[in-house]
Amino acid sequence: xxxxxxxxxxxxxxxxxxxxxxxxxxxxxxxxxxxxxxxxxxxxxxxxxxxxxxxxxxxxxxxxxxxxxxxxxxxxxxxxxxxxxxxxxxxxxxxxxxxxxxxxxxxxxxxxxxxxxxxxxxxxxxxxxxxxxxxxxxxxxxxxxxxxxxxxxxxxxxxxxxxxxxxxxxxxxxxxxxxxxxxxxxxxxxxxxxxxxxxxxxxxxxxxxxxxxxxxxxxxxxxxxxxxxxxxxxxxxxxxxxxxxxxxxxxxxxxxxxxxxxxxxxxxxxxxxxxxxxxxxxxxxxxxxxxxxxxxxxxxxxxxxxxxxxxxxxxxxxxxxxxxxxxxxxxxxxxxxxxxxxxxxxxxxxxxxxxxxxxxxxxxxxxxxxxxxxxxxxxxxxxxxxxxxxxxxxxxxxxxxxxxxxxxxxxxxxxxxxxxxxxxxxxxxx
Numbered sequence: 342x343x344x345x346x347x348x349x350x351x352x353x354x355x356x357x358x359x360x361x362x363x364x365x366x367x368x369x370x371x372x373x374x375x376x377x378x379x380x381x382x383x384x385x386x387x388x389x390x391x392x393x394x395x396x397x398x399x400x401x402x403x404x405x406x407x408x409x410x411x412x413x414x415x416x417x418x419x420x421x422x423x424x425x426x427x428x429x430x431x432x433x434x435x436x437x438x439x440x441x442x443x444x445x446x447x448x449x450x451x452x453x454x455x456x457x458x459x460x461x462x463x464x465x466x467x468x469x470x471x472x473x474x475x476x477x478x479x480x481x482x483x484x485x486x487x488x489x490x491x492x493x494x495x496x497x498x499x500x501x502x503x504x505x506x507x508x509x510x511x512x513x514x515x516x517x518x519x520x521x522x523x524x525x526x527x528x529x530x531x532x533x534x535x536x537x538x539x540x541x542x543x544x545x546x547x548x549x550x551x552x553x554x555x556x557x558x559x560x561x562x563x564x565x566x567x568x569x570x571x572x573x574x575x576x577x578x579x580x581x582x583x584x585x586x587x588x589x590x591x592x593x594x595x596x597x598x599x600x601x602x603x604x605x606x607x608x609x610x611x612x613x614x615x616x617x618x619x620x621x622x623x624x625x626x627x628x629x630x631x632x633x634x635x636x637x638x639x640x641x642x643x644x645x646x647x648x649x650x651x652x653x654x655x656x657x658x659x660x661x662x663x664x665x666x667x668x669x670x671x672x673x674x675x676x677x678x679x680x681x682x683x684x685x686x687x688x689x690x691x692x693x694x695x696x697x698x699x700x701x702x703x704x705x706x707x708x709x710x711x712x713x714x715x716x717x718x719x720x721x722x723x724x725x726x727x728x729x730x731x732x733x734x735x736x737x738x739x740x741x742x743x744x745x746x747x748x749x750x751x752x753x754x755x756x757x758x759x760x761x762x763x764x765x766x767x768x769x770x771x
Contacts, residue, residue, distance in 0.1 A: 352443055368430075368451055372451070394414070400430065457478075464752075548713075549717050562697050563640065563643070564613050568647035572648055574616065578615035669685075677692060719746065
C-alpha cells in the first residue's frame, strides 16, 4: 500500500454481510465529515456536531430520494479510533442498503478501504501499538470462548518474548561496540557476549517452534467414536450433542458414512464424529463410507472405542480410549462404563472436559504467523553463524541486521512490507 494512500479518506462496511437488525458504514479521514454531509438530508447538523454526537436523519440516493433513515455518529480528531475525523453511519441491516451507502460515499470522494486499513491509521497516529492491533485481530477471529479469553494473553506473551530477544541482541551489540572502541584484541572477548547470544537464540527458537505447533492447530478438537456396528456409537453421539443428529436403529450398520457435528465443552469448540461401524461392506458406497470413517479416526485428536456386552474384550489401540456402553444391560463395571440412555453419559462428558484441557498448549500459546516464523528463522541463521573469533565489525553488522528484523516485528522501524502483511490479515472495515 503506497504511503500517500494513507492520506485519503476511506470508507467500508464494518459489519458482516447478511441479514441483521442494523449495519454500519465507517469512514475516516480529513474529508470524512464533508463527504458524509453530501449524502444526508441535514448536512448543516453534521458540520456543527461535537465529537460523540449522533444525528438521526435520512441518507439520500443519487436522485435525491430517501434511501434509508439512519443514525450518524461523529468522532472528531484526535479523539477517535483512528485519530482522524471519523463518521459512522448506522443503517437498517440490509446488506443492499449498507453497500449502497458505501458506494455513495465513494462517489463523493472516499476510497473503499483495504483490509485492516482503519487499524493501520490508528497505529500510524499513535492510537494503538502493534500488540494492540494483533489483539483486536484475534478477538475478531475468535470462534470459541477459550479463544476469546486467550486473545490478549497469547499476543502479550509473543511480544514479551520478541522484546526480550530484541533487548538481548541490542545488549550483545553494545558489548561488541565497546570491544571495537576500547578492546585491545581483534576478536570478541567481552564478558557475557556468548551468554547473550545463546539467550537470544533460545527465545527465537521457542517462537519458531510455537509457530510450527500453531500450524497444526485446526481451531477445534476432534473426537471420533469408533467400533463395530450396533455398539451404540450413534446413541452416544446424540447424547453428547443433546439432540438427535445421527439416526439410531437396532439394525446393525445404520450409519453408512461418518456424521459430524460441533459442540462446546469447557469453552472449546469440539467436533464429534460418529463413524460407520467396521464390517464387510455390501456395496461400493458403504465401503467408501467405512473408509472415510477410518480416515476421520486417523485424523482425530481423541478416539473413543465403544464396546457393548458382546465386545467387552476388545483391546484399545494406541491413542484410543475404551468406553464401555450399555453397562446397564450387563452391569459391567471395569473401566469407563456408561449408558447412552441415562445420566451416566455425564461421566463421559466429564472425561472429555478433563482431556481437552491438555490441548490448551503450544499451538494456542503464542500468536506467531508463518511469515513471522520465517523471518525469525532467518535471524536465527544469522545468529548461529556468528563466532567470537570473527572480526568484531562483521559481528556488529550481523547483530545490527538481526535487531532490525526483530524490531520490525514489535513495531520498531517497521518496514512497508511487514506492515502491509500485518494489516492485510484483518477484515475490511477494521
